[in-house]
Amino acid sequence: MTVTLADVAARARVSPATVSRVLNGNYPVAASTRERVLRAVDDLDYVLNGPASSLAAATSDLVGILVNDIADPFFGIMAGAAQTQIGGPGDGSGRAGGEKLAVICNTGGSPERELTYLTLLQRQRAAAVVLTGGAIEDPEHQAAMTAKLAKLADAGTRIVFCGRPPLPEGDALVAALTFDNRGGGRRLTEHLISLGHRRIGYVAGPPERTTTRHRLEGHREALRAAGIGFAGGAEGAGTPEGPAVPDGPDGSGAPEPAAVSDGSEGPGGLHGPDGPGSLGEQERLTVHGPYDRRSGYEATLELLRRAPDVTAIVAANDTVALGACAAVRDQGMRIPQDISVAGFDDLPFSVDAVPALTTVRLPLFEAGARAGRLAMGKENPPPGGIATIAAELMIRGSTAPPRG
Amino acid sequence: MTVTLADVAARARVSPATVSRVLNGNYPVAASTRERVLRAVDDLDYVLNGPASSLAAATSDLVGILVNDIADPFFGIMAGAAQTQIGGPGDGSGRAGGEKLAVICNTGGSPERELTYLTLLQRQRAAAVVLTGGAIEDPEHQAAMTAKLAKLADAGTRIVFCGRPPLPEGDALVAALTFDNRGGGRRLTEHLISLGHRRIGYVAGPPERTTTRHRLEGHREALRAAGIGFAGGAEGAGTPEGPAVPDGPDGSGAPEPAAVSDGSEGPGGLHGPDGPGSLGEQERLTVHGPYDRRSGYEATLELLRRAPDVTAIVAANDTVALGACAAVRDQGMRIPQDISVAGFDDLPFSVDAVPALTTVRLPLFEAGARAGRLAMGKENPPPGGIATIAAELMIRGSTAPPRG
């Protein structure tokens, strides 16, 4: 029923090997025979059997792209960009030539699913894997990932990180593109400070993710540099520019099931015991939650309850910032007159917020495309395997000097 | 180097066949031997060879999900939802059991790439394919799609349409979930009419897509029913409730390269020759463009130039509506006091627009999940193979009665 390579060979009056060579285009074949073969392929409407091909060649044309949440444009943009470099432009015939099959795998942010997808990809003998998004800072999971990736790597799968720090023990076989989340976070808060803000609330992402930690660290670096919210020298209060620290100083080792919480403070602690100038004060002005709109909304309400005198709110990303804006407005306050709000990522909708959102632009498309090229081996890895991608501060209408 | 099923068999002191049976769980195996086999698998860190398995079994565990633009949450939400039903919950071990590999393929709206991906999936002997998004109304492409899908279908691949009308000659083998775009479009415009609007601009999507046509038809149905913008009986002006019509009455058969245009009108035709009451008048109030923000912005400027007296603008979707809002504001007009704006889809950000966007809610997540279940054979196809999914009108702050 199904037509095989042998059928094509018979019709073209050549050997199966020749047909294979024509199809893969890796060996010299006479133009005339190539013609005959291609015609036979068209006549018979032959489609290569991928599994058989992969089995024989011990490699497949699958490339996996792992994302945390494909419904989030942050990932959609990167994944789509990567796919443009991998899928090939198509020759317009729909015949599918040498292009690879770039597939996006949605982990939902779950470590288990991340590992499962990696196994599935390993099973398929994937040619490459692109890992996007913040890594989870759980030692156990990190170890499992390191082991799994090592296996993939020495099965010949190329590993590329995109917008994600490489694993501590990462082999030299991998390339990594990481965003300057810390620098971006720092510049954003510096901007607010320069406007005159002194009490700034921070709606952070899930505590166990590297992205969350880096952005928050940048924020606190800026505060500390300005002498805000930390006592004097403030030594021992975390190591902002040090290497990966599994757990932050707030000791939030376990993932927090609750939507919004900083894990320790009781309710009603407005103007709490911690005097300004202590790290505790900064922690009180920080609320963690998932990277979604609802979290931004609720966290902001909580923040305003804890500290009604904040003059600015920095959100972990633009989506969260949108929720923050809604909460601010629902409390009857105006942006930016009564309170400034800022985001991170500069997703397409951010410029359309009213007022337009001050944020930090990450070149998501460019990074995704570059990761795709790296995965295809079309581009050489950066020196040292790691490239840091700059983040650009975008100052727009949602931030202004505090009133008075 | 790489451990195979035979190695596992040797270590477990059973035959390869037994290992295969344990792994696939389709045949009875004694509990004790199963234990031994599983332990050997763990000890050896064995990972099934997907290609070999697929070759022998003549089917793979790949499921393809085709989307137009993965950076658009419209597709991201559906695709992510489908994947939740396909990827399996994961057993927490990262070992990957019987779950399938759900892969998202980004066509970028290109017919060629759509076909190419289908070929790639056919090559892989995919277990199922989910097609999302509006179809392209090009007879040639439709024929190619029909042929390709027929081949996939009788190679055993399950075909599911999601938010997309089935092909004219669609086999009974496929299931289709289609959104009530026409009904949603009609109710939305009815809402505006009931508020008192009479001159309503329409920013449509690309003319060659079914989604565009259906939404526009619903819009015009409502206008006609209210006696707006069409002369009397208006027969011969398209067949809104008829079956698929390849080309609309505006004869826009070829895709339009320009970002924004209705394909025929010259510039500067404000208050043009067509008297109100003709179809030409409606066409003058309609501008086509891609489904993106920029198009919404530019099309709206064009609309306001052509007809400064419009009191409401309906956009093809929420993203376009956001661009429309920006354009309206940049012209110094307020929403909804000076002009009402409405969208379609109810994407997550729509409720955060200021004012919140009146739109038509499509249950994207639910539809995607159902499509995923259909693709897995977990759910029976709807009677007749086609289910129409209702669209719900969401009235929010961006629409209000016209001034005066």
Add this chain to the structure above:
DNA sequence: CTGTTAGCGCATTCAT
């Protein structure tokens, strides 16, 4: 440049 020969690793008969 082209044909011949062997497997690739597994699922599946058929036996037992």
Add this chain to the structure above:
DNA sequence: ATGAATGCGCTAACAG
């Protein structure tokens, strides 16, 4: 309930 044998369709040496 388990083992032995066969072939899925293709690529990769190796000849020629």
